[in-house]
Structure formats: C-alpha cells, structure tokens
Amino acid sequence: xxxxxxxxxxxxxxxxxxxxxxxxxxxxxxxxxxxxxxxxxxxxxxxxxxxxxxxxxxxxxxxxxxxxxxxxxxxxxxxxxxxxxxxxxxxxxxxxxxxxxxxxxxxxxxxxxxxxxxxxxxxxxxxxxxxxxxxxxxxxxxxxxxxxxxxxxxxxxxxxxxxxxxxxxxxxxxxxxxxxxxxxxxxxxxxxxxxxxxxxxxxxxxxxxxxxxxxxxxxxxxxxxxxxxxxxxxxxxxxxxxxxxxxxxxxxxxxxxxxxxxxxxxxxxxxxxxxxxxxxxxxxxxxxxxxxxxxxxxxxxxxxxxxxxxxxxxxxx
Amino acid sequence: xxxxxxxxxxxxxxxxxxxxxxxxxxxxxxxxxxxxxxxxxxxxxxxxxxxxxxxxxxxxxxxxxxxxxxxxxxxxxxxxxxxxxxxxxxxxxxxxxxxxxxxxxxxxxxxxxxxxxxxxxxxxxxxxxxxxxxxxxxxxxxxxxxxxxxxxxxxxxxxxxxxxxxxxxxxxxxxxxxxxxxxxxxxxxxxxxxxxxxxxxxxxxxxxxxxxxxxxxxxxxxxxxxxxxxxxxxxxxxxxxxxxxxxxxxxxxxxxxxxxxxxxxxxxxxxxxxxxxxxxxxxxxxxxxxxxxxxxxxxxxxxxxxxxxxxxxxxxxxxxxxxxxxxxxxxxxxx
Numbered sequence: 279x280x281x282x283x284x285x286x287x288x289x290x291x292x293x294x295x296x297x298x299x300x301x302x303x304x305x306x307x308x309x310x311x312x313x314x315x316x317x318x319x320x321x322x323x324x325x326x327x328x329x330x331x332x333x334x335x336x337x338x339x340x341x342x343x344x345x346x347x348x349x350x351x352x353x354x355x356x357x358x359x360x361x362x363x364x365x366x367x368x369x370x371x372x373x374x375x376x377x378x379x380x381x382x383x384x385x386x387x388x389x390x391x392x393x394x395x396x397x398x399x400x401x402x403x404x405x406x407x408x409x410x411x412x413x414x415x416x417x418x419x420x421x422x423x424x425x426x427x428x429x430x431x432x433x434x435x436x437x438x439x440x441x442x443x444x445x446x447x448x449x450x451x452x453x454x455x456x457x458x459x460x461x462x463x464x465x466x467x468x469x470x471x472x473x474x475x476x477x478x479x480x481x482x483x484x485x486x487x488x489x490x491x492x493x494x495x496x497x498x499x500x501x502x503x504x505x506x507x508x509x510x511x512x513x514x515x516x517x518x519x520x521x522x523x524x525x526x527x528x529x530x531x532x533x534x535x536x537x538x539x540x541x542x543x544x545x546x547x548x549x550x551x552x553x554x555x556x557x558x559x560x561x562x563x564x565x566x567x568x569x570x571x572x573x574x575x576x577x578x579x580x581x582x583x584x585x586x587x588x589x590x591x592x593x594x595x
Numbered sequence: 596x597x598x599x600x601x602x603x604x605x606x607x608x609x610x611x612x613x614x615x616x617x618x619x620x621x622x623x624x625x626x627x628x629x630x631x632x633x634x635x636x637x638x639x640x641x642x643x644x645x646x647x648x649x650x651x652x653x654x655x656x657x658x659x660x661x662x663x664x665x666x667x668x669x670x671x672x673x674x675x676x677x678x679x680x681x682x683x684x685x686x687x688x689x690x691x692x693x694x695x696x697x698x699x700x701x702x703x704x705x706x707x708x709x710x711x712x713x714x715x716x717x718x719x720x721x722x723x724x725x726x727x728x729x730x731x732x733x734x735x736x737x738x739x740x741x742x743x744x745x746x747x748x749x750x751x752x753x754x755x756x757x758x759x760x761x762x763x764x765x766x767x768x769x770x771x772x773x774x775x776x777x778x779x780x781x782x783x784x785x786x787x788x789x790x791x792x793x794x795x796x797x798x799x800x801x802x803x804x805x806x807x808x809x810x811x812x813x814x815x816x817x818x819x820x821x822x823x824x825x826x827x828x829x830x831x832x833x834x835x836x837x838x839x840x841x842x843x844x845x846x847x848x849x850x851x852x853x854x855x856x857x858x859x860x861x862x863x864x865x866x867x868x869x870x871x872x873x874x875x876x877x878x879x880x881x882x883x884x885x886x887x888x889x890x891x892x893x894x895x896x897x898x899x900x901x902x903x904x905x906x907x908x909x910x911x912x913x914x915x916x917x918x919x920x921x922x923x924x925x926x927x928x929x930x
Contacts, residue, residue: 304766308878312745316760317878320752443891478635479627479893486631486638497636517640 299577299592311445318343318570325571325578331389331450337570344573350393350400350564351582353507354448354496356459357559361520362491369428371557374436374492375414377421377466380562383458387451388565395561397550398507402582404539405504405546411554421466433469439485439493444477447567448496456494488517496563499583504546505534512558519558526556596921603914607907614906615667615899619660622898628652629677632892650677652895663899673900678892683900686885691904692775693763694881697873698866700801705808706859712809713816714848720821728813735810744803744876751799761878763796764789800877804870808862815858819851826850853920860916867912868905 306323308314314326315333319340329337329345337343356378360366384392396413399406425434440456441449449455453474460470473490475481485493495518499506505513513530515522529552533545569580577590630646631638647653651662666672673683716728752760763777764770770789772780778797781790823829824847832842871883882901889897 306762306766306878308761309884310875310878313748313761313876313878316745316748316753320748320756320760322752322759322761475626476891478891479629479631480625482635482638483627483631495636 296589298589300588303588315570318572321572324575325569327567327569327584328447329568329570330445331387331391331568333570334389334391334568342573344571346569346571346578346580347391348567348569348580348584349402349582350566351402352448352496352498352564352567353395353398353400353561354446354455354494354563354565355395355398355559355561357485357490357493357495357518358557359488359491359493359518359520360558361488361517364428364430364434365491365520367428367430368557369424370430370434371560372414373421373424373428373434373466374463374468375557375560376417376424377463377468378414378459378560378562379416379462380560381416382462383455384563386458387454388563389450391568392563392565395564397554398511398559398561399504399546399550400499400564403499403502403504403507404543405508405533405550407547407550410547410551412551414560416462418462418466421468425467430467432467433464434467435469435471436463437473437491438463438470439473439475439481439490441477441481441494442474444481446496447498448563448565449494450565452494459494485518488520490518493518501583504549505530508546508549508553509534512553521558523556526552596918599921600914600918603910603917607910610910611903611906615664615903616660618899618902619663622893622895623656625893627893629893629895632894633677650895667900667903673903674896676889676897677894678888678897683896686897687882687901687904689775690880690882690885692777693879694867694870694874694883696763696776696778696797697800697804697870697879697881698863700797701805701866701870702808702859702863704801704805705812705862709809709812710816710855713813713818714820714843716813716817717820717824725817728817732810732814735806735813738806739872740803740806740870741872741876743806744800744873747799747803748876758799759796760799763879764792765796768792800873800879803876804866804873808859808866811862812855812858816851816855819854820847823847823851856919857916860912860919864909864912864916867908 306317308317308323308326311328311330311333314323315329315336317323318326318337334345337345356374358365358371358374360371364370380394384394393401397407397411401408422432425432438456438460440452442453444452446452456472456474460472463470473484475484484490485495497507497511509530512519512523512526513534514527526549529545529549533542533549536542536545569578571578574593575591576594577592578586578588579590580586628643628647629650629652630643633646634642644653651659654662663674666674673687675682676686679686712728712731716725719725748760751758759765768789770777770780770786770792771784773783774780777793778790781787781793829842829846832846833839837845868882870879870881871887873879874881874884875887882905886898886901888894889901
C-alpha cells in the first residue's frame with residue numbers, strides 16, 4: 279500500500295453470500311511488532327496478525343484482549359544441499375538428523391506453540407503419513423557412529439546458514455534456533471561454522487542458488503493440498519537441495535496427477551515416508567501462528583492458509 | 596548573491612550525475628536482485644528469469660544504465676516501483692511531505708527547547724542547572740530513538756490514552772489532502788478538527804526524533820554563547836551601559852547564531868533524508884522506511900529515483916543554510 283496509511287472495504291449489499299455485519303473494514307500496515315501491539319493496547323486497532331511469540335503472554339494477561347490461533351500449516355526445516363559434499367552421503371544426512379535436538383528447540387523457542395515435526399507435511403494436511411515414517415530421535419552417539427560408517431573423520435565440518443532481520447511463523451528467532459542446533463550438532467561429531475545474511479534477498483539468494491550447505495528455512499502452505507509442499511520442494515531438481523532423484527520426482531508427479539482423493543492421499547503418504555528416508559532436509563517444527571484481537575471482536579475464523587472472510591466478524595456477543 | 600546561488604545550482608548537475616552512477620553500480624553489486632526480493636521463498640530459477648526479463652535486468656549493464664539515463668534525464672521519469680508497481684514520483688509525492696512534516700516538527704521541538712536551554716546553561720555557567728543540562732544532553736544523545744519512541748507511546752498512548760501511537764491521522768476521518776502536508780491541508784481546508792488531529796499525531800514522533808537534535812543544539816548553543824559573551828565587543832557594549840537584554844539580543848545571540856544555524860541546517864538536511872526508526876515505530880509513511888524496504892527488496896527504480904531525489908534535497912538545503920549564513924553575517928555577504 280504505497281505511502282498510504284490504510285486500505286479498506288465497505289459492505290456491499292448487492293453481493294451474494296452471508297451479509298457482513300460490519301459496515302467498513304480498514305487495513306493498516308504497521309511494520310514493527312511492538313508498534314502493532316501498542317496500537318492494539320491503545321485501541322487504535324481492533325486486531326492484528328502474526329503476533330510475536332514473546333508478546334502472546336502480554337496479550338493474554340490483558341483482560342481486554344485475546345489470542346486466536348491459526349491452525350499449524352507450515353513447516354520449519356534444516357535443509358541439506360547434496361551438491362556440496364559430504365551431504366551427498368545418506369549416512370551423513372542421517373547423522374545430521376540424529377544430531378539435531380529438535381525437541382529442545384521447539385520447547386524453548388516457540389512459546390508453547392510449536393509441535394515437533396516428524397515429516398514434511400503438517401498433520402492437518404491430506405497426505406500426512408503419521409505411521410511408518412522413520413523417526414530420528416536426538417542421539418549424538420548414533421550420529422557419530424553413522425559418520426564413522428560413512429568414512430568421515432570426526433569432527434565433520436559443516437556450514438550452517440541462518441537468516442537475520444526476519445521472524446517467520448515457523449522460525450520466530452532464526453539465530454537462536456541455529457545456535458541451539460549447532461550445539462547439538464557439535465555434540466554429535468560435527469564442527470559447525472555459521473553463516474548469516476539478511477533474509478531478503480541476500481539469504482534467500484544464497485540458499486536458492488545452491489550456495490548454502492546446510493540451512494534453516496521453512497514453508498507456509500498456500501492451499502490445502504500436499505503438492506503445495508512436496509512437489510514445490512522435491513518434485514524436480516532444486517538447487518537448494520542439489521539432488522537428482524528420478525524415483526522421488528516420479529512418485530510426486532504421479533501423486534499430483536491422481537484425481538481419486540483416497541489414492542492421492544495414499545500416494546503422498548508413501549512419498550512422505552520415502553522423503554524421510556531420503557532426507558533432503560530434516561523437518562523440525564510445525565507452529566501455530568497467533569492473531570490478537572480486542573475482546574469484543576467476535577466471529578473471526580482463522581484459516582490455515584490465511585484466507586479469511588470478514589463477513590462473519592462482529593462486535594459484542 | 597544571485598551569481599552564488601546560480602553557481603551552486605549548476606553544481607547540482609555533476610553531483611546528480613555522480614550520485615546516479617554510484618547508486619546504479621552500488622545496488623547492482625549487492626547480492627540478489629528484485630526477483631528474489633519480490634518472490635521470496637517462492638522464487639524458482641524460472642520465475643527469477645521471467646522477472647528479470649520483464650524488467651530488462653537480463654540486458655548488459657551499460658544498456659540498463661543508458662535506459663535509466665534516457666528515462667530520468669530525457670523523459671524526467673524516475674521509473675516504476677518493482678514492489679508496488681506505482682510510479683516512483685507518485686510515491687515521493689505522498690511520502691516526502693510526511694517526512695518534511697516529521698522533520699520540521701522534530702526541528703521545531705529541538706530548536707524551541709534546545710536554544711533556550713543552551714542560553715540558560717551558558718548564563719548559569721558552572722551551576723547545578725548547567726551541569727544538569729549537560730547531563731540531559733548526554734542522555735538525549737545516547738538514548739536510542741526507537742526505545743524512546745516505544746516509551747513515549749507506552750506512557751502517552753497505552754497508559755494515559757492522551758495521544759495516538761501510529762499514523763498521521765485518524766483512520767476513520769475522511770479529510771481532504773490537496774498537498775499531502777497534513778497540517779497545511781488542514782489550514783487550507785479551514786478545518787480545526789483536522790488541524791488538531793494532524794498535530795496530535797505529530798507530537799510523539801516529533802519528540803522522539805527531535806531528542807538528539809535538541810541535545811546537540813543545546814550543547815552547541817551553550818558553547819557558542821559562552822564563546823561570544825567573552826568577546827571584546829560584548830564587553831565594550833556592556834561597558835557602554837547597554838541594557839543586558841539588548842547586549843544579549845543584538846550582540847551575543849546574533850553572533851552565537853552562526854554555528855547554531857549551521858547545525859540546524861545540517862540536522863534538518865539529515866532528517867529530511869528520512870528517519871527510518873521513527874517511521875517504523877510510529878508507522879509514519881515517510882521516505883526513510885520506504886527506502887529501507889527498497890534496499891531489502893532490491894527495488895532498483897525506487898533506490899535510484901529516491902536517492903537521486905534526496906541528493907537534490909540535500910544540496911538545496913545546504914544552499915539555504917549558506918544563504919542564511921550570508922543573511923546573518925554581513926561580512927560573508929559582502930565578501
């Protein structure tokens with residue numbers, strides 16, 4: 279919204295569907311998290327999206343405000359670029375998976391709003407396997423054994439990339455995530471060297487062009503289909519992950535073309551199991567983004583894909 | 596004087612050429628480009644190539660520079676923002692008045708309190724007031740603007756509810772803005788409610804932004820007055836029996852204002868280039884946050900056009916400072 283303080287909409291009587299209860303809605307761009315919270319506290323706005331995890335307690339302790347949860351529809355992961363050795367070795371990737379203390383990171387840095395991810399798809403999405411997926415519980419001894427089996431000399435040096443100047447729903451504090459992961463990796467036979475860059479476009483340019491060996495990234499779904507997660511990332515050669523796996527590409531292509539929903543779900547579940555065996559990345563969190571509202575704002579229904587109608591929103595009971 | 600002004604304005608041409616070339620090269624040396632800025636996580640090699648083709652970024656750099664010169668110099672067109680798809684001139688027309696209002700508000704606050712504070716501190720040299728004002732200046736310079744802004748908003752908006760915390764005006768109001776200078780618009784429209792609304796929204800960001808200039812102006816004023824009041828001509832004026840107020844206004848302040856006016860001019864010029872932190876904390880739609888976003892999104896037209904525009908502003912402001920110097924000091928005018 280170039281240079282404007284707001285954009286808005288008015289109730290249009292001629293449109294079909296439920297008649298909106300509000301006469302007018304005004305959207306205000308406020309870049310700073312603290313400024314959004316203060317505007318809500320002072321009553322200048324009635325609600326805002328993407329509440330910082332550290333502000334959730336402040337909102338909940340205010341009797342005039344409330345938190346709404348958007349269902350988890352994202353994934354945070356540690357990406358592995360197989361075009362940079364020794365990441366092309368499956369045992370090394372497995373060692374990374376066993377060497378990441380995901381449970382501690384999710385418990386400490388997600389303000390109780392994260393769930394440890396065991397596969398790439400979030401649980402709410404069709405195609406989520408649930409069972410049969412190889413799990414990689416944190417085990418430094420297992421990681422070291424795998425590295426030795428891979429013929430590596432310990433410690434194995436790796437470059438870990440994380441973005442700065444950004445907070446994402448799946449990664450509120452990338453630096454702390456990176457530091458915690460580095461600590462657990464170094465217990466597990468790795469020697470971590472950090473690299474960081476501002477999120478956009480520097481960090482994304484480095485990662486997306488295949489220059490980052492191991493990196494923190496994530497994905498929020500655009501629509502409710504597993505293709506938006508799996509095929510986008512692993513359906514064809516992607517410089518970020520640096521692998522050519524015809525079997526995986528074919529699996530995902532066939533699954534995407536399947537029109538029978540039950541079969542499609544099964545195909546994606548199989549793909550999920552295969553992805554977690556192949557390990558192009560290690561997923562670690564699905565998080566629930568939060569919205570904050572004045573207590574008297576009701577009828578707002580958060581959508582996992584942020585497609586929300588204001589037709590049902592009203593003031594009062 | 597006229598020749599001086601014309602000569603300074605002619606200097607604009609090589610300055611603008613140099614700035615345009617430097618900015619053009621510098622932003623292309625930064626990693627990533629507008630495609631990654633626009634697409635973010637959704638960027639693929641194909642989509643990046645498509646965006647680059649669309650904006651001519653796949654062409655040789657000298658072709659891109661020639662196109663840029665052709666647009667800006669010959670057609671006087673600063674281009675279209677890659678992020679918002681709006682003409683850069685449109686964005687400047689909306690954002691620059693916001694920045695000017697904020698900068699002037701901050702400087703009015705800084706000058707109104709800074710100069711009297713500095714004069715009093717000089718007059719009560721060595722007293723508790725003098726030491727206190729020095730301490731206050733140090734605090735003013737040291738405190739981060741964003742922190743001060745958040746504190747001011749917490750006290751006056753959240754707790755007391757006296758002043759708004761964000762924006763330039765009440766969103767529910769439907770005021771007319773012929774110039775985009777909200778206070779001037781209110782005067783033109785002869786709307787007291789509109790005027791008070793614009794002033795209310797300006798108070799907190801102006802105080803936050805003006806805290807550092809206030810501290811600097813107070814210190815410079817104090818030092819300058821201390822310097823001047825010990826001069827022979829001031830001693831002579833006192834010896835002649837002139838009333839103290841006349842000595843201060845005609846001799847001390849007039850001469851003390853020379854370095855103070857330079858500082859005021861330089862500070863104003865700096866503030867006119869945008870106050871990123873203040874604009875972010877108060878959601879003030881000015882030039883600073885716009886250019887900061889353009890750096891992160893690699894919005895080449897905005898960076899090229901916006902920085903060029905600010906170069907012109909800075910040169911003009913410095914010219915005005917020099918002219919004011921000549922007005923204040925007849926020796927400079929005559930030389």
